[in-house]
Amino acid sequence: MSAQPKKQKKRIEEIRRIELIEAAYRIFIKDGLKGLTTTRICQEAGMSQGILTYYFKDKDEVLFEMVRHANRILMDDVVVRLRGAASRWDRIIAVIDGNFPESRFERNTANAWISFYAEAAHNERYARLQRLFYRRLHSNLASALLPAVERAAIDSFVLGFAAMLDGIWLRRGHSDADISLSQGKQLLTRYTENSLGTAIVDRLKSMPVAG
Amino acid sequence: MSAQPKKQKKRIEEIRRIELIEAAYRIFIKDGLKGLTTTRICQEAGMSQGILTYYFKDKDEVLFEMVRHANRILMDDVVVRLRGAASRWDRIIAVIDGNFPESRFERNTANAWISFYAEAAHNERYARLQRLFYRRLHSNLASALLPAVERAAIDSFVLGFAAMLDGIWLRRGHSDADISLSQGKQLLTRYTENSLGTAIVDRLKSMPVAG
DNA sequence: AGATTTTTTGTACGCTCTAACAAATTTTTA
DNA sequence: TAAAAATTTGTTAGAGCGTACAAAAAATCT
Incomplete structure (x- = not known):
C-alpha cells in the first residue's frame, strides 16, 4: 500500500465526517438537539442512514x-475581535460583541443552545464542554482586567457577566421581539460599567493590551 | 341521579389528578422533563400505567x-414575602429572596427548569406559561417601582433583572459549587442597586407600600 | 336483598420512532 | 480483474405513547 491511497482514504473519511457534522449543525440550529436523529442527519447530508x-x-x-463545531463558529468571532482591540476596555467590548454576532442572535440559535444546556445536565461530555466554555470566557475577561482588578473581584464579576450573557440568550429564545441585539449588548455593557465602576473603566480605556 | 354520588366522583377525580401531578413533579425535580414517561409517573404515584x-x-x-404546580410552589414563596414587605425596596428584596428559596436552590431543580425552557421552544402551551411567568415578575417589580421610576426604564430594568435571575439559575444547574445562594442574591441585589442608582434606591427604602 | 348498570381500576397490545448492526451492493484501487 | 474500500439497504431490539379491553368495585334500581 503506497502513501497515495492511504492519504486519499484519510481525506474522504475526513470529508464525510465534516459533512455529517455540518449537516447535524444545520439541524441543531433549526430544531435543537431534539431534532437530531441519525436518519435526519444522514438525510440532511444527502447520504443513507447507515453511513453514520x-x-x-x-x-x-x-x-x-x-457542538464543538458550533462553538468554534461563535468563538472565532470573539478571537478576531480580540485581535483588533487596542485598549483593555476594547477587549471587553470585543467579548461582548463577539458573544452577540449580528447574523446569529436569533430565536432558533438561542433555543438550540438552551437544549444543549438542558442535555448537559445528564451528559458528562457536554458538561465538560460547558465548563471549558466558561473557562474561556473567564480567561478572556481576566486577561483584560487582571492588572487593574484583583482576582476575587474578577471571579465575582465574571460570574455575573456569564449569568447576564446566558440570561439574555435565554430570553432571545422566547421570541425575537422580546430583546434586541442592541438591548442585549447594552445590558451587558451597563452591567460591566456598573460592576467595575467609572474609575476602573477609565483606567481600562487608557491601558494598551500589549503585556 | 342525586347530587351525592356526583360530588363523590368529582372529589376522587381531583385527588387522583393531584396525586399524579405531584408524582410527576417529584420526577421532574429529580430528572427533568426527560425522565417523565407515562409509565414512570404512574409508578411513582403507586398506580398502574393506564390510569394516566x-x-x-x-x-x-x-x-x-x-409545571403550573411547580411554579406555584415557587410563587407562593414570593407572595408571602411580598405581604411582609414594609417599604418598596423591601418588595424588591422579597422578589429576589423569593426567587432563591433556601430549600430549592440546587442543581436538580435548576436543571429541571432548564429542561422546561428547552421544551418551551417547541411547545406553545409551555411558551405561554413562560410568558405568564415573565409578566408576573414584571408586575411584581413594577408595583414596587412605578411611582419612582418611569415605565420605559422599568421595562429595561426588568429585562436585565430577569436575564440575571435566569442566568444565575442556569449556572446553578452546572454545579452546586459554581455559585452559592448568597452569591446569587448578591449579584441580583447589586444589579438592582447599580441599575436604579443610589438616589432612587434611597427613595424606595423610605416609601411605604400602601397605595 | 339481589340484579343491573355505571364507574373505576388494571392490563395488554399495537403503533411509531430510533439507534445500532449486519449483510449486500456498488465503487474505487491496485 | 481481483481485492479493498465505501456506501446502501434491510433487520433487530428497545422505548414510549396511546388505546382497547378486561376485571373489579361501587352505585342504582326493582
Missing part, C-alpha cells in the same frame, strides 16, 4: 463534534 | 399541570 455509524462510533460522537 | 389517560387527556396535560 460507519464514520462515527455512535450518534453521541457526532453530536459532541457538532 | 383516564384522568388526563394525554401526557402533555399532566406535564402542563405539573
Whole structure:
C-alpha cells in the first residue's frame, strides 16, 4: 500500500465526517438537539442512514463534534475581535460583541443552545464542554482586567457577566421581539460599567493590551 | 341521579389528578422533563400505567399541570414575602429572596427548569406559561417601582433583572459549587442597586407600600 | 336483598420512532 | 480483474405513547 491511497482514504473519511457534522449543525440550529436523529442527519447530508455509524462510533460522537463545531463558529468571532482591540476596555467590548454576532442572535440559535444546556445536565461530555466554555470566557475577561482588578473581584464579576450573557440568550429564545441585539449588548455593557465602576473603566480605556 | 354520588366522583377525580401531578413533579425535580414517561409517573404515584389517560387527556396535560404546580410552589414563596414587605425596596428584596428559596436552590431543580425552557421552544402551551411567568415578575417589580421610576426604564430594568435571575439559575444547574445562594442574591441585589442608582434606591427604602 | 348498570381500576397490545448492526451492493484501487 | 474500500439497504431490539379491553368495585334500581 503506497502513501497515495492511504492519504486519499484519510481525506474522504475526513470529508464525510465534516459533512455529517455540518449537516447535524444545520439541524441543531433549526430544531435543537431534539431534532437530531441519525436518519435526519444522514438525510440532511444527502447520504443513507447507515453511513453514520460507519464514520462515527455512535450518534453521541457526532453530536459532541457538532457542538464543538458550533462553538468554534461563535468563538472565532470573539478571537478576531480580540485581535483588533487596542485598549483593555476594547477587549471587553470585543467579548461582548463577539458573544452577540449580528447574523446569529436569533430565536432558533438561542433555543438550540438552551437544549444543549438542558442535555448537559445528564451528559458528562457536554458538561465538560460547558465548563471549558466558561473557562474561556473567564480567561478572556481576566486577561483584560487582571492588572487593574484583583482576582476575587474578577471571579465575582465574571460570574455575573456569564449569568447576564446566558440570561439574555435565554430570553432571545422566547421570541425575537422580546430583546434586541442592541438591548442585549447594552445590558451587558451597563452591567460591566456598573460592576467595575467609572474609575476602573477609565483606567481600562487608557491601558494598551500589549503585556 | 342525586347530587351525592356526583360530588363523590368529582372529589376522587381531583385527588387522583393531584396525586399524579405531584408524582410527576417529584420526577421532574429529580430528572427533568426527560425522565417523565407515562409509565414512570404512574409508578411513582403507586398506580398502574393506564390510569394516566383516564384522568388526563394525554401526557402533555399532566406535564402542563405539573409545571403550573411547580411554579406555584415557587410563587407562593414570593407572595408571602411580598405581604411582609414594609417599604418598596423591601418588595424588591422579597422578589429576589423569593426567587432563591433556601430549600430549592440546587442543581436538580435548576436543571429541571432548564429542561422546561428547552421544551418551551417547541411547545406553545409551555411558551405561554413562560410568558405568564415573565409578566408576573414584571408586575411584581413594577408595583414596587412605578411611582419612582418611569415605565420605559422599568421595562429595561426588568429585562436585565430577569436575564440575571435566569442566568444565575442556569449556572446553578452546572454545579452546586459554581455559585452559592448568597452569591446569587448578591449579584441580583447589586444589579438592582447599580441599575436604579443610589438616589432612587434611597427613595424606595423610605416609601411605604400602601397605595 | 339481589340484579343491573355505571364507574373505576388494571392490563395488554399495537403503533411509531430510533439507534445500532449486519449483510449486500456498488465503487474505487491496485 | 481481483481485492479493498465505501456506501446502501434491510433487520433487530428497545422505548414510549396511546388505546382497547378486561376485571373489579361501587352505585342504582326493582
